Amino acid sequence: MRRGPLLVTFLSGAAVAALFFIPHHQAQAVNNKLLEWTLVVYAFALILGSMSLWNSHARKLNARAEGWPFSLVTLVSLVGITALGIWKGVGEGSPVGRIYNTVNSPLASTMFALLAFVIASAAFRAFRARSVEATLLLITAIVMMIGRVSIGPLISPHLPGVTEWLLDVPNLAAKRAIAVGVGLGAVSTALKIILGIERSYLGRS
Amino acid sequence: MLRSEAVDQTLDTRWFDPARLNILIGVLLFTAFLVVNIFRARAKSDLYVRPIAGLKALDEAIGRATEMGRSVLYVPGLSDMSEVGTFAAITILYRLAQRIAEMGCDLDVPCYDPVVMTVLDGAVRDAYSKVGRPDAFRPGCVHYVSAQQMAYVAAVNGTMLRDRPAANVYMGSFYAESLLLAETGATTGAIQIAGTDKVTQLPFFVCACDYTLLGEELFAASAYLGREPVQLATVIAQDWAKAVAAIAVTAALLLASLGHPTLASWLRAA
Amino acid sequence: MTWARKVLSIDRRIIFLLVAAGVALPLLRPVNLPITVTPRVQAAFDAIDALPAGSKVLLSMDYEPDIMAELFPMSVAVLRHCFRKHLQVIAMTLYPAGTGLGERALRTAAKAEGAVLNKDYAWLGYKSGFQVVMIGIGENLRGMYPVDFYGTPLDSIPVTRGVNAYRQMAMVINLSGSSATDYWIQFAQGRFHAPLVVGCTAVMATDYYPYLSSKQILGLVGGMKGAAEYERLIDTVGDARRGMDAQSLVHLIVALLVILGNVALFVARRAGEDLGGRPAGSMTR
Numbered sequence: 001m002r003r004g005p006l007l008v009t010f011l012s013g014a015a016v017a018a019l020f021f022i023p024h025h026q027a028q029a030v031n032n033k034l035l036e037w038t039l040v041v042y043a044f045a046l047i048l049g050s051m052s053l054w055n056s057h058a059r060k061l062n063a064r065a066e067g068w069p070f071s072l073v074t075l076v077s078l079v080g081i082t083a084l085g086i087w088k089g090v091g092e093g094s095p096v097g098r099i100y101n102t103v104n105s106p107l108a109s110t111m112f113a114l115l116a117f118v119i120a121s122a123a124f125r126a127f128r129a130r131s132v133e134a135t136l137l138l139i140t141a142i143v144m145m146i147g148r149v150s151i152g153p154l155i156s157p158h159l160p161g162v163t164e165w166l167l168d169v170p171n172l173a174a175k176r177a178i179a180v181g182v183g184l185g186a187v188s189t190a191l192k193i194i195l196g197i198e199r200s201y202l203g204r205s
Numbered sequence: 206m207l208r209s210e211a212v213d214q215t216l217d218t219r220w221f222d223p224a225r226l227n228i229l230i231g232v233l234l235f236t237a238f239l240v241v242n243i244f245r246a247r248a249k250s251d252l253y254v255r256p257i258a259g260l261k262a263l264d265e266a267i268g269r270a271t272e273m274g275r276s277v278l279y280v281p282g283l284s285d286m287s288e289v290g291t292f293a294a295i296t297i298l299y300r301l302a303q304r305i306a307e308m309g310c311d312l313d314v315p316c317y318d319p320v321v322m323t324v325l326d327g328a329v330r331d332a333y334s335k336v337g338r339p340d341a342f343r344p345g346c347v348h349y350v351s352a353q354q355m356a357y358v359a360a361v362n363g364t365m366l367r368d369r370p371a372a373n374v375y376m377g378s379f380y381a382e383s384l385l386l387a388e389t390g391a392t393t394g395a396i397q398i399a400g401t402d403k404v405t406q407l408p409f410f411v412c413a414c415d416y417t418l419l420g421e422e423l424f425a426a427s428a429y430l431g432r433e434p435v436q437l438a439t440v441i442a443q444d445w446a447k448a449v450a451a452i453a454v455t456a457a458l459l460l461a462s463l464g465h466p467t468l469a470s471w472l473r474a475a
Numbered sequence: 476m477t478w479a480r481k482v483l484s485i486d487r488r489i490i491f492l493l494v495a496a497g498v499a500l501p502l503l504r505p506v507n508l509p510i511t512v513t514p515r516v517q518a519a520f521d522a523i524d525a526l527p528a529g530s531k532v533l534l535s536m537d538y539e540p541d542i543m544a545e546l547f548p549m550s551v552a553v554l555r556h557c558f559r560k561h562l563q564v565i566a567m568t569l570y571p572a573g574t575g576l577g578e579r580a581l582r583t584a585a586k587a588e589g590a591v592l593n594k595d596y597a598w599l600g601y602k603s604g605f606q607v608v609m610i611g612i613g614e615n616l617r618g619m620y621p622v623d624f625y626g627t628p629l630d631s632i633p634v635t636r637g638v639n640a641y642r643q644m645a646m647v648i649n650l651s652g653s654s655a656t657d658y659w660i661q662f663a664q665g666r667f668h669a670p671l672v673v674g675c676t677a678v679m680a681t682d683y684y685p686y687l688s689s690k691q692i693l694g695l696v697g698g699m700k701g702a703a704e705y706e707r708l709i710d711t712v713g714d715a716r717r718g719m720d721a722q723s724l725v726h727l728i729v730a731l732l733v734i735l736g737n738v739a740l741f742v743a744r745r746a747g748e749d750l751g752g753r754p755a756g757s758m759t760r
């Protein structure tokens with residue numbers, strides 16, 4: 001039972017890895033085809049996603065669980081938008097397009113804008129000089145916050161230069177060190193999957 | 206006419222890109238390290254790997270959730286199956302779900318990507334079966350939310366505020382949503398453990414979470430939690446490769462400083 | 476409760492109110508603080524500025540409304556520069572919700588600089604699949620976009636006539652708030668060696684510094700600050716420069732709050748109060 005999926009994983013993983021080194025146009029055509037298949041798989045998975053969304057909210061609604069009115073809104077929106085999309089299309093100027101632009105977009109922008117508030121709250125809580133490392137972090141954070149904006153040069157003309165140095169030297173060195181570790185970890189995980197050492201993603205061990 | 210000319214000019218008939226020889230050698234070397242360490246692991250089972258505080262805390266988090274009668278919220282990142290970070294999130298959840306099944310607390314896994322949801326659902330079901338508790342699996346605990354970043358954040362934050370999970374675990378690839386999620390979680394008083402391969406999001410998790418797995422620790426987590434010798438061998442192979450990378454970079458730096466930039470140019474990725 | 480403890484346990488809604496005031500006041504009463512140009516933005520400007528008039532430039536605006544505050548002003552500034560230099564822009568997006576924003580950015584910049592659709596720029600609209608589209612453009616643009624956003628075949632559009640792959644384009648510019656940038660670097664630059672300029676959100680910017688030093692990207696415009704610097708370089712006052720006043724004030728408020736919090740911590744410690752909590756910047760609790 002397990003051999004089939006493992007074989008598919010090994011062959012497709014090894015093929016994609018090999019295609020990285022083969023620039024031949026026919027090999028790249030195969031690579032492109034594989035990438036197109038992922039889009040097709042994704043489209044089918046969206047159906048599963050919609051069913052999961054329906055089931056999870058219908059369950060909440062039936063049980064009158066806390067926050068069930070939100071589930072009702074979700075289900076009505078899911079059905080309503082799908083029906084409108086099938087009936088009137090989904091392009092610019094269509095009802096779905098208008099709903100997207102006038103409801104979805106402002107809501108998404110609002111959620112993103114909340115970042116400014118939570119960053120301020122998190123910074124206030126986290127930047128405390130409780131140890132030497134934390135004090136260094138705190139000082140660097142203040143220099144960066146002030147030096148990176150227009151007010152920085154008004155306080156000291158050297159501040160932008162200091163922030164550039166902080167970004168270019170200590171920051172970049174640490175980033176590269178973490179990036180090397182992440183890269184090796186990614187290769188390790190990929191090899192574990194291709195070689196069948198890691199099988200938990202198959203849903204069977 | 207234009208199209209055929211354009212396509213003809215791009216036809217590449219080479220079967221190997223010599224500019225990528227460095228990457229090929231690196232991958233082959235890494236594979237060799239992996240094989241050597243797997244044999245070592247089979248020969249002696251007590252391979253040492255340094256402890257990671259964040260992973261030890263996972264047990265504490267599950268225990269706390271069980272005591273409080275609340276759930277564990279697992280957020281598997283906002284990426285698809287093309288990101289290795291997502292695979293790490295799947296493997297970690299697989300191990301975590303086994304402990305959760307043993308302890309008997311509830312698990313909630315909201316998903317951003319429908320393919321990832323399908324895979325996670327299978328992995329969690331299997332984890333419950335593996336520890337002999339298939340009956341404890343709650344259908345729908347792994348569920349799809351939205352493939353829109355901020356809609357996903359709104360839904361998960363709502364879950365945190367309504368259900369008040371005792372532990373929030375964030376593992377995988379995260380983007381701008383990292384702080385929005387972690388900060389909301391912090392206000393609910395939940396124990397929070399995060400791990401991501403996205404370097405820019407690490408500071409946000411460090412600020413708002415109790416424990417954070419930094420970069421490569423995310424990929425090593427599954428091996429740590431499973432404690433299987435072959436899995437641990439991959440972590441040691443990773444360390445060997447890192448040592449080789451450090452030696453190669455230092456050698457390239459020294460040689461380039463002495464006026465021999467050949468190694469440095471060769472190491473530069475194609 | 477001492478004042479120090481009160482400060483340390485301040486209701487976070489007070490912090491939210493201060494931030495809200497810091498954002499709103501400068502937008503209502505602009506101060507027009509000076510903008511200093513950083514080398515990365517200057518490099519992006521110089522790379523575009525060096526292109527000869529009539530050069531074809533592919534601009535991919537890969538973002539949705541949630542991050543438009545940072546990337547929309549950047550798009551307008553870059554487009555205005557391109558139009559001023561008489562570069563021919565082929566614009567596209569890899570996000571479905573990016574079509575409306577991309578079109579709006581093109582119209583805004585075109586109106587300001589007197590550029591004309593199809594003569595000075597083409598709008599291809601949305602196509603799904605990051606890698607597929609990027610590799611596809613490297614081999615056959617018309618395979619990805621047989622027609623533009625309005626349904627006109629590419630061969631009927633003066634800007635896209637004679638252009639079918641990266642090598643017929645003088646530059647690729649990617650403005651994105653997602654991993655799309657990584658793919659542009661990997662495929663457009665890495666595989667097809669297209670000269671690439673990148674614009675991204677502020678939080679992502681440091682991710683791309685290594686690519687700048689390795690010359691894989693020619694310039695980097697990061698966040699609203701980068702967009703404001705670009706506006707200064709093209710000598711305009713747009714949304715980014717106006718927004719920088721607010722950003723400066725909010726940064727100042729947060730810095731003052733952090734300092735206040737630390738003074739309170741110091742005072743509370745001196746008074747022998749047990750404050751608990753964990754040290755920031757360490758992962759051991």
